[in-house]
Amino acid sequence: MGDPCLQAVSVRVMRPGASRDADREALRAFVAEVTDTDPALVRVVRRCPHCGAADHGRPSALVADRQVPVSLARTSGAVVLAVGPGPLGVDVERPSRVTAAALDVFTPGERARAAAEVLPAAGDAHRTACWAVKESVLKRDGRGLRVDPVLVEAVLGPLRNGGDGDGHRDGDSDGGDDRDHDGDHDHARFAGDEQPVTVLLLDDDLVLAVAAGGVPVHVQDVRGPAAARVRPQQR
Template sequence: MPFPRPEPAPVVRTAPVRPAADLLPRLDAGERARLDRAPAPERDAVASVLLLARLVVAEVCGVDPAAVRVDRRCPRCGSTAHGVPRVTRADGAAAPHLSLSRTSDLVAVAVASGPVGIDLEPTTAGAGLRPDVVLADGEPPAPGPGGLLVTWVRKEAVLKAAGTGLAVDPRSLRVTDVAGSITVEHATPGPLTPPPGTRWHLEDLPLDPPRTRTHRAALAHLHPHSLPLPLPLPLPLPLPLPRAHETPRGRTPRRTPS
């Protein structure tokens, strides 16, 4: 009997934050409107993650970045000012799922064929976390230094993949880590329970050596029980964000067979 074919692994890209003024000419109208709503201290990171998201989706779909649109839709109130990222293609073809995360100096994007969530936090964020806000009753933090922050990042990745974000209490999840094998359990039933026949696959994301000391990152995505787990993700490929006069490196559109 042949082995089941594994699901394609999510595509993950990171990029350092660039000044919004450098990226503004490359943003589409919707991205510019979103940037206009961003607080001044967050504008550079917002512009960087918006452009990175569209470039990565275009890379995965094999189309020109101008043929891709990324917006948001809140599943609770219907607002387009916040909520889950959504991808649409100008050709009307099926679009992948998308998740974004940003800090003041680094942004990250994950693209997958099914629900996906990525979270990225600076290690300095760990100082403001409280165990009673992060951990379920009796749940230990992840082993090692900064374990509480690692647990927070892991849980937020699952919450993003589930489409709820922090509207659902992270204490409704219990994350266990035994010898590097991470599993997700549900301390309370609710919207985080995956569909029948699937499970949340959760992993810590490797970052380049300087970022390993300054950031923590995690990725969550749905994975069928019947298929083998994907191999651990390699180091995410950095994607330099182009200036107004540059073409994104390696962005010759790839056409998929019809």
């Protein structure tokens, strides 16, 4: 169930709070902002579709008397919040972290497409994007990594850079970088279906993936100028 009043997924990339509780509070405030609701009327809850527990599983927000789908992801130095009209999942990963881990989760197709990249750094970013897509799709599914991630295959074209060489995006205002993405090129194969995904290279060491069933995705990066380490990747 989702919110028919929302027409797109709103994504905010920000610096992490002092604790996980602070990040969850930021998500609650973001839901209130996106839905134009008094924050006092917003609650973020979890429900596991597998066991019914409320301490884990796919999160959602209760806004007054309606349910609004949300997702949250973290990596070193960045937190991503997402609010949308239907089930969604987000993930954010750093190539420097993914390449340092011995991950045996990639399909032959994913390995081949990453190996076809001209530069090693581009191959690392491609593998990182594949991992982020797997996580986002499984978050949207609700079971997360209880499902073997190798069962999700990311089929990705060239990574789209989220900014220019100075780290700015179209629509820059009030210290935030905004951009809309239609997500109509990349997809994931999972459980016999193809799911559209949006994948962005936010800077030279940060990849974002959003799985939202093809709904338009609006990304706002509010990490500020200190995060603008972007150098467009050569492909």
